[in-house]
Amino acid sequence: MNPLIQLKNITFKAQNKTILDIPEFQINAGEFLGIMGPNGAGKSTLLKVVSFLEQQTSGEILYLGQVIPIGNAPIELRRKFSIALQQSLLLDGTVFHNIAIGLTLRKISKAVINEKVEYWMELFGISHLAKKNALYLSGGEAQRVNLARAMIVEPEILFLDEPFSALDFPTKIKLMEDFKGIIETAQTTAVYVSHDLMEINYLTNRLAIIVNGEVKQSGPTPRVLEHPNSSTSSFLNEWKKFYPLAR
Numbered sequence: 343m344n345p346l347i348q349l350k351n352i353t354f355k356a357q358n359k360t361i362l363d364i365p366e367f368q369i370n371a372g373e374f375l376g377i378m379g380p381n382g383a384g385k386s387t388l389l390k391v392v393s394f395l396e397q398q399t400s401g402e403i404l405y406l407g408q409v410i411p412i413g414n415a416p417i418e419l420r421r422k423f424s425i426a427l428q429q430s431l432l433l434d435g436t437v438f439h440n441i442a443i444g445l446t447l448r449k450i451s452k453a454v455i456n457e458k459v460e461y462w463m464e465l466f467g468i469s470h471l472a473k474k475n476a477l478y479l480s481g482g483e484a485q486r487v488n489l490a491r492a493m494i495v496e497p498e499i500l501f502l503d504e505p506f507s508a509l510d511f512p513t514k515i516k517l518m519e520d521f522k523g524i525i526e527t528a529q530t531t532a533v534y535v536s537h538d539l540m541e542i543n544y545l546t547n548r549l550a551i552i553v554n555g556e557v558k559q560s561g562p563t564p565r566v567l568e569h570p571n572s573s574t575s576s577f578l579n580e581w582k583k584f585y586p587l588a589r
């Protein structure tokens with residue numbers, strides 16, 4: 343295992359409530375890590391803490407073995423991460439402009455931006471939308487733009503929080519298939535929050551189950567799904583009643 347990020351004794355508290363309590367956890371280079379758990383378990387909070395969007399209350403986060411001071415993650419480190427959420431939060435401008443934004447902010451030359459935007463639009467199958475205003479896209483198109491915008495900066499880690507949950511089933515299936523191929527080709531480390539077993543089973547190769555702010559089980563996805571422990575079985579077995587575990 344080659345940890346990019348390590349958590350040590352992390353807690354996150356708000357309004358006198360402990361929302362996360364994670365003695366030890368890590369994100370390994372090259373993995374597609376799923377974070378699954380019931381509503382309100384702390385999945386999104388964990389994603390925000392490990393991506394430095396929220397500050398932990400106590401404990402340490404290490405990047406490549408080095409402790410990152412609380413509230414002081416350097417910009418060079420934050421720029422190694424991309425985040426895609428359920429809402430694509432696109433700007434009022436063309437699809438091209440939206441996808442280019444991360445490179446524009448990094449002051450990359452116009453020629454390189456053109457080349458990279460073309461490349462990522464092609465991979466996500468949205469070249470024909472280049473000149474369309476991003477505010478008038480379908481849900482599936484908007485999520486493709488969102489993911490292309492996240493990937494164009496070639497992040498070391500891509501964090502995803504339920505990016506497909508608002509999509510209808512056929513749209514979701516097609517996008518998940520394309521997305522899986524793109525992530526595998528780019529060899530990007532990905533962390534994927536979801537409460538949907540179908541998405542987790544299809545996409546991820548390691549899985550952590552969070553219940554009540556604690557990581558109750560983690561391991562290779564098939565193993566966790568096939569052998570839930572006493573803390574995760576009530577959540578996972580409900581899902582398994584309705585979803586067969588074939589890949």
Ligand SMILES: Nc1ncnc2c1ncn2[C@@H]1O[C@H](COP(=O)(O)OP(=O)(O)OP(=O)(O)O)[C@@H](O)[C@H]1O
Pocket residue numbers: 356357361379380381382383384385386387388537
């Ligand atoms: N800043 C905050 N202040 C108060 N409560 C918070 C804060 N952040 C998160 N919470 C609470 O912590 C709990 C976990 O929230 P979180 O969004 O991380 O859960 P989740 O597992 O992602 O849930 P869901 O699947 O419903 O999106 C919830 O009860 C939420 O209301």
